[in-house]
Amino acid sequence: MPINVLPGGLPLLGHAVDLLRRPLDFVERLRDAGPVVRFNLGPKPVYVVTTPAMCKELLITKSQCFDKGGPLFKQSKTLLGNGLVGCDREQARRARPMMNPAFHHGRLARYTEVMTQVSAEIAEQWVDGSTVDFDALMNVATMDALTRCLFSGVKDTDTAAEVRAVMQVIVNGVGRRAFIPISWVHKLPLPPKLREDAALRELHRVVDNVIAEYRRTGADHGDLMSMMILAQDDAGNGMTDTQLHDEVRSMMVAGTETSATMMLWMAYALHEHPDVRDRMHEELDLVLAGRRLDYEDLPKLEYTGRVVQEALRMYPVAWLLSRYCVSDTELAGVRIPAGADVMFSPYAEHMDPRNFDNPRSFDPDRWLPERARAMHRQAFLPFGSGVRKCIGESFAFTEMMIMVATFLGPWNLTPVHPDPEPLASTTYRPRHSHMVLSRRSLPTDERPPA
């Protein structure tokens, strides 16, 4: 079958300029051009699948023909190392079952306690009327929560703090690399590179000590690290120390900035939709009555859950994802040759009127069970789909619920820049992040009025 090729494009550069200049428009144009579309990134053709049915073929039905890869992925590979996020399917086939138990629902109650504690410690510092960099704060919160969920068995707080500090340097490096996509630049012994190398050495040293200590005692501390150390593959082999290092690093990269950015989007969404915010506050006040959230509260917060779900639809941080084709195949009758790069855009899917009524309106009630039933499952892809779907989905959802209840329940946040000015590069995020805090009075507010 002949393929739809996107018109336009420049010699040598192809459609790269369009993609860089107006990325969100570009992926929507691709979507409207057909179920499988081709465009050129530089001299290289890239195939894009644009419908839920085609995403299902790519990620589930024909997933054996595709592996992690493609243009976006290559930029972050060096930082992700060989952990689950960045490894190929052969490695993932062994690693994923070993990692799954650490993210099992049964473990979430324990993680909830940690996340609630971390969030409360940060919120206690907030001052009514002050202006904060909400993105920076949420990055500290998610980094802190994940570090403590990983190493709750480490009694000395210095170790957790050290991991957090070095991870900050490493995660910052991801952004730097993404914005300067010229690989040799990152090899120059410039201060950022030297700092990053030192941070990586430090991470190895600290994680080595933790691993040695956990292995020595053999105890299950109920944290992510214990689960990974205790995990075995079918042949009864555990993870090597190098694998454990890689998993810690890739999890930190995949599981901190993503949730933090979602919190920033939610602050903007609630400011723009005071009706939604008021209804959510009503629910939080009723269920929590000003106290901290427990694991058992989560299912009672139905509307808040729908707000988080709707934010994941409107603002998918992983807005564009890629694969490469490992063996010749067909999608919608179009031949995809081995070696080709293939992309799909959760953003374009989420904004498609064929998938969602009034896709640009922020409507948490579209997630009411009776309305959500009609939705194609592959039309909603904030966490990807298939064998490489985000392993941290429940962890992240729980974390966002807790952080919404802690930061966006008792406080109204007013953006300093009312227009978020969305940016779409490695992630989809607002350009601005400063917010003015104003304290709400809560049902059983024991604190003195601010």
Ligand code: HEM
């Ligand atoms: C709102 C927060 C998050 C979002 C939007 C998100 C999104 C995603 C997406 C879209 C993928 C699939 C990428 C692809 O198909 O190429 C993914 C994979 C992954 N994520 Fe998340 N993620 C989030 C939070 C987390 C957290 C908290 C963790 C860990 C604690 C985590 C760990 C991972 C891992 C390990 C993978 C790789 C899974 C595999 O390849 O088998 N993520 N994430």
